[in-house]
Amino acid sequence: MAEGPAEGRAAGRAKKKPKRSTKEKVLWATAGCTALAVLGGAALYYRLNSNISTFDGDALSKDRPEAAAPDSQGRTPVNVLMIGSDSRGNGNSDLGGGGDGGARSDTAILLHVYADHKHAVGISIPRDSLVTIPPCKLPNGKWTKEQTNVMFNSAFSVGDSDQGNPACTQNAVEKLTNLRVDHTIVVDFNGFASMTKAVGGVEVCLPNDIHEGDLNPNLGRKGKLLFAKGKQKVEGQSALDYVRVRHGIGDGSDIGRTKRQQAFLSSLIKEVKSHGMDPTTLLPLADAATKSLTVDPGLGSAAKLLSFAMELKDVDLHDIKFLTVPWRYEGPRVALVHPDVDQLWAALKADRTIDGQDASAPAEAGSASPAADPATTPAAAPAPTAAPDAKAAEVKVSVLNSTGETGLGGRAAETVKGAGYTVTGVGNAVGKPRSTTVVEYGTGERTAAESVAKLFPGATVQPGGRGVSVVLGHDFAAANPAGPAAPAPGGAATAPAPLPTSISGAARSADDDPCANLSYG
Structure with missing residues (x-):
């Protein structure tokens, strides 16, 4: 006999699945979110990897300094060359980048991360420094001849390409310092602007008011106010304007601008570390940066970039230093001062901090400070x-x-x-x-x-x-x-002489007042 309407509804209710408990719902929701996070993370890594551009590793010099040997604990220092490029491509011309004759480099910092991963120092090399540029590979595959007594930033322009020549700049730095550059990172205007937005802005300071005419002397008039004197937060275009401006402050030189760039990087590092040095903070920053990033083949993946960034998480702000290579004016150009500059490179090669600590020495039990190495005394x-x-x-x-x-x-x-x-x-x-x-x-x-x-x-x-x-x-x-110095275990060299105060006393710590030491002359 056929079921009546009431009986059919009852049977339907009997076949329904039991309701899930609140706990089960939470578990399923958590599992779903986790799956989405994993998929999202994988997608982000894929996007980061596809964003990153690498330069030709075969363009690096065949006559390079030896890589640093591991210390007694298997740790090695790392040298990273950071270059700021004004390439016209990738939207940079809209931000004020580019010009005739391909990309140029107005910013170059050699970052030395010590073996203990507790100290780091960034050495600014003025763009007008007179140096020797060794043979460099051109886009057509040919190699140039060595050039002597030429401006340092001309290395990046060798070949006159829109992408610049980071390998040539790396060759020039290795020739200058006799230090092995482990990695090179090039950031263009667009990437720089995006990074400052990703961290929510960076605190900077100006010693006086800055107007449009200071940023562009060809304007022919004072123009509107860009920056008021004192502290303020900048991001995007305003951040670019801050690190680029040089006129209207001090003697209007690139040396003074370098000091403000060091102050800016100090504030940027402080901002990133305040949010926590973890993938949650670094991935959005990496996403912003990698769209405009060119690196050496050894850093050509998101995982490698993030791994390098994580190595800096334990470095205290006070132990991150910035300084400019010892210099003096030589007419309109910059000459490097000897023997001070030689002592600086020797200290980095020996992994000595600018205040004389041996960062490769094992720490004493219960102490964070490196122990004295008797072999170097x-x-x-x-x-x-x-x-x-x-x-x-x-x-x-x-x-x-x-x-x-x-x-x-x-x-x-x-x-x-x-x-x-x-x-x-x-x-x-x-x-x-x-x-x-x-x-x-x-x-x-x-x-x-x-x-x-x-x-x-x-x-x-x-x-x-x-x-x-x-x-x-x-x-x-x-x-x-x-007499011949007694070699340390593993063939380590005798400790170099302490750096003169003209170097050690001029360094900026990442925790310094952002309004201090912002100009020259």
């Missing part, structure tokens, strides 16, 4: 017999070599540092050579000078100048004869 240098005084670091000591024998200043500086004092500089003394070492002191520094003199048996103490200065005599040379 000259055996002939006298060492303090007691533990350094806690107040010794407050005493600033300069070391001057009056003997004319090379290497003595560095050895004496290691002795002073080993006793806990702060070495502010090493150099040559003016005047006739001294037979006996003298420790000179300024007002109120006699007690400190007498303590320092104990490190140099036979030294005399006398007033003179400001602060505390050790002037080495022939007695120190006789007690510390020159």
Whole structure:
């Protein structure tokens, strides 16, 4: 017999699936979101990979410096060359990029990430620096001849292509520094603008008002106000204008602009780290950047780029430094100052921080500071017999070599540092050579000078100048004869001399006041 309407509805209700509990709904929703996140992440990685452009690895020099050897813990420092390009392509001309003769490079920073991954320093190389550019590969496959005493930024323009020549710039940096450049990253105007938007803007500061005429001197008039004096946040076009402007501040030079670029990068790093150095923060930033990024083949994937970025997450802002390579004006161009620049490259090659720490040395148990490496301490240098005084670091000591024998200043500086004092500089003394070492002191520094003199048996103490200065005599040379340095385990080189204060004292930390040290002249 056929079922009635009521019976059919009852049977239908009986066949319905039981309702899901709230817990089950949450689980299914979570699983769905996770699946979407995985698919979305995979899609984003695919998009990032397709965004990234790489340059020809065969265009790198065949005569390159050796790669840094791993330290005792298997860690190695990393050198990354960062180049700012004004290529006209990819929408850059709308942002003020490009010109005749292909792409140009007005910004180049060599970033050295130390082996301990606790310190990093970015060295700005002025665009007008006179350097030697080794042979470089042209777009047609031919190689140029070596060029001497030419502007540094001309390396990027070799070949006159719209993409520029990052391999040639890398070759020039390796020739200049004798350091192996592990990676090169080129960011154009469009990528830079997108990155600043991705982080929600970057805090900057100006020492005075800036107008349109300062950004474009050919305007012929003052123009409207672009930036008011003081702190403000910038992104996109305004961020580009900030890092590009040079007129109307200080002497209007590229050197002053470099200082503001270092301040900008400090603020950008601070902004990124404040959001957390994790994929959630870095992926949107990478998505913005990779659309306008050209890298060496070794960084040609999203995974490799993110992995490199994550290596910087444990570097404290105060231990991220920026400085400009030692320089002086030579007419309208810039000459590099020797031996200061040579000492800087030697310090990086030895993985020494600008304040003299050995970043490749293993940390002592329970301490974050690198331990002293006995292999890099000259055996002939006298060492303090007691533990350094806690107040010794407050005493600033300069070391001057009056003997004319090379290497003595560095050895004496290691002795002073080993006793806990702060070495502010090493150099040559003016005047006739001294037979006996003298420790000179300024007002109120006699007690400190007498303590320092104990490190140099036979030294005399006398007033003179400001602060505390050790002037080495022939007695120190006789007690510390020159000879082959004992190699450290694994063939490591003897520690280089401490950097002069003209370098170490001019560095900017990423946590510095954004309104400080913004101009030159």
